[in-house]
Amino acid sequence: MATACSQCPLRKRGIFDPLTxxxxxxxxxxxxxxLQVEAGAVLMMEGANSPHLYTTLEGLGLRYKTLETxxxxxxxxxxxxxxxGLQAGVMNEMQHSVEATTAMKLCVFNRSGLWSLFKEQxxxxxxxxxxxxxEEHLLGETLATLGRMNxxxxxxxxxxxxxxxxxxxxxxxxxEMKLPYKQQDLADALGLSLVHTxxxxxxxxxxxxxxxxxxxxxxxxxxxxxxxxKLEADGPLPTRPLL
Amino acid sequence: MATACSQCPLRKRGIFDPLTxxxxxxxxxxxxxxLQVEAGAVLMMEGANSPHLYTTLEGLGLRYKTLETxxxxxxxxxxxxxxxGLQAGVMNEMQHSVEATTAMKLCVFNRSGLWSLFKEQxxxxxxxxxxxxxEEHLLGETLATLGRMNxxxxxxxxxxxxxxxxxxxxxxxxxEMKLPYKQQDLADALGLSLVHTxxxxxxxxxxxxxxxxxxxxxxxxxxxxxxxxKLEADGPLPTRPLL
DNA sequence: CGCGACGTTGAACTCAGTCAAAGTTAGTGG
DNA sequence: CCACTAACTTTGACTGAGTTCAACGTCGCG
Numbered sequence: 450m451a452t453a454c455s456q457c458p459l460r461k462r463g464i465f466d467p468l469t470x471x472x473x474x475x476x477x478x479x480x481x482x483x484l485q486v487e488a489g490a491v492l493m494m495e496g497a498n499s500p501h502l503y504t505t506l507e508g509l510g511l512r513y514k515t516l517e518t519x520x521x522x523x524x525x526x527x528x529x530x531x532x533x534g535l536q537a538g539v540m541n542e543m544q545h546s547v548e549a550t551t552a553m554k555l556c557v558f559n560r561s562g563l564w565s566l567f568k569e570q571x572x573x574x575x576x577x578x579x580x581x582x583x584e585e586h587l588l589g590e591t592l593a594t595l596g597r598m599n600x601x602x603x604x605x606x607x608x609x610x611x612x613x614x615x616x617x618x619x620x621x622x623x624x625e626m627k628l629p630y631k632q633q634d635l636a637d638a639l640g641l642s643l644v645h646t647x648x649x650x651x652x653x654x655x656x657x658x659x660x661x662x663x664x665x666x667x668x669x670x671x672x673x674x675x676x677x678x679k680l681e682a683d684g685p686l687p688t689r690p691l692l
Numbered sequence: 693m694a695t696a697c698s699q700c701p702l703r704k705r706g707i708f709d710p711l712t713x714x715x716x717x718x719x720x721x722x723x724x725x726x727l728q729v730e731a732g733a734v735l736m737m738e739g740a741n742s743p744h745l746y747t748t749l750e751g752l753g754l755r756y757k758t759l760e761t762x763x764x765x766x767x768x769x770x771x772x773x774x775x776x777g778l779q780a781g782v783m784n785e786m787q788h789s790v791e792a793t794t795a796m797k798l799c800v801f802n803r804s805g806l807w808s809l810f811k812e813q814x815x816x817x818x819x820x821x822x823x824x825x826x827e828e829h830l831l832g833e834t835l836a837t838l839g840r841m842n843x844x845x846x847x848x849x850x851x852x853x854x855x856x857x858x859x860x861x862x863x864x865x866x867x868e869m870k871l872p873y874k875q876q877d878l879a880d881a882l883g884l885s886l887v888h889t890x891x892x893x894x895x896x897x898x899x900x901x902x903x904x905x906x907x908x909x910x911x912x913x914x915x916x917x918x919x920x921x922k923l924e925a926d927g928p929l930p931t932r933p934l935l
Numbered sequence: 936c937g938c939g940a941c942g943t944t945g946a947a948c949t950c951a952g953t954c955a956a957a958g959t960t961a962g963t964g965g
Numbered sequence: 966c967c968a969c970t971a972a973c974t975t976t977g978a979c980t981g982a983g984t985t986c987a988a989c990g991t992c993g994c995g
Binding site: 575 | 882
């Protein structure tokens with residue numbers, strides 16, 4: 450049976466802004482179902498025009514663009530709470546693809562209901578715009594990372610960030626977090642070659658900063674990682690709206 | 693005297709979606725004035741919380757982030773029609789700065805009016821979200837450029853894109869376009885060193901692809917530029933909402 | 936004229952990419 | 966339970982695109 454919005458396991462996390470009862474009722478109406486997909490499934494296809502929008506409930510995914518050359522640029526990592534399909538919603542075509550890395554569970558919304566959200570729930574529309582602005586902010590950060598940092602700094606930074614996100618979502622137990630991406634995914638996200646990514650991971654292992662093997666991230670020295678990645682340690686993530 | 697929204701010189705350009713009369717009247721009310729700034733003025737400051745939102749009417753600017761190390765990453769180039777301050781509007785703090793490269797003329801909106809826009813003008817709120825989605829899309833493109841392309845490809849691509857944008861805004865006369873940015877600005881946008889950017893520009897000049905001197909871009913071979921930058925030539929820019 | 940900002944050039948160096956091969960791991964079927 | 970395979974990871978050797986440093990050139994302006 451599908452999860453009721455009122456019982457949403459995600460919204461209980463402190464990282465997400467609370468909703469009014471009326472808003473929860475609207476979301477429940479807006480939500481048309483739940484989707485369960487296997488690892489490897491493609492949720493959104495570049496250039497396509499999905500009739501659905503999603504919010505990730507469980508599982509991990511990837512957002513990426515495929516270049517003319519066949520190369521891939523990973524735009525970001527999709528974690529629970531992330532909204533998928535805004536571009537398809539407002540523009541009429543996705544500009545990137547979204548793929549499930551693990552099995553995923555997603556809330557399904559009908560794109561056609563988006564307009565009623567704007568008409569009837571200005572507060573929720575505002576939240577949606579907020580989410581878009583947050584997304585823009587994060588992409589800006591990533592841009593700066595690719596533009597100005599070297600290999601080891603990029604790797605350190607992305608893991609520190611993922612660990613922060615994981616912690617805010619309760620995905621971290623002890624100092625471990627399941628992170629079943631491939632090294633190739635990481636390389637494609639950081640704009641590095643697979644080989645160089647591999648060698649950089651080895652360096653961070655040797656420096657006792659992190660250990661990422663068999664899909665499990667073990668955080669050995671979070672502070673050092675932040676230092677290398679030029680991040681504030683424990684910059685507590687700001688709360689954000691959940692859709 | 694300030695330009696009336698009904699007479700907006702930008703909206704006449706085919707690149708922007710038309711508005712209904714009611715929408716124009718609302719925008720006129722929403723618009724609280726016009727701002728004229730000199731070259732070099734900082735419009736938005738990273739970390740600050742501007743009470744205003746802007747739409748560029750005339751002039752060129754830069755959106756950038758300053759890193760811990762003092763380096764700068766240019767996020768994108770601000771041209772007429774671009775909306776400035778969405779982040780300050782919905783989140784409460786800008787995550788990047790915006791600076792005027794030339795003198796600029798801007799429509800000024802009050803941040804406090806944003807909420808009434810969502811309440812009274814769902815169509816305009818939708819447009820705002822659309823604008824955010826477009827922004828996200830463009831950042832994704834840039835990310836792929838920095839992540840996967842080499843120096844000459846990046847330079848070629850950014851000029852081809854700027855030329856396209858300029859054309860859609862009527863900033864191109866003949867094959868020339870005023871583009872008074874510094875080489876350092878370009879370098880900071882592309883994630884290249886100043887020196888390498890300079891040498892790459894020289895290559896493109898020698899290859900008879902473009903000539904960018906004294907703030908004027910002369911497009912010598914647009915097709916070749918697109919080819920080098922792996923872009924579709926004349927990919928006509930999609931129409932977009934103007935705010 | 937002289938100064939400051941910006942652009943250009945060459946030389947030395949280095950980080951990261953490419954190529955190629957070998958090592959691991961998990962899954963499959965005999 | 967083992968052999969076989971395919972996907973992923975690791976390693977070394979070589980190469981090259983891009984950085985850094987340092988100097989010089991050019992332009993506009995007070």
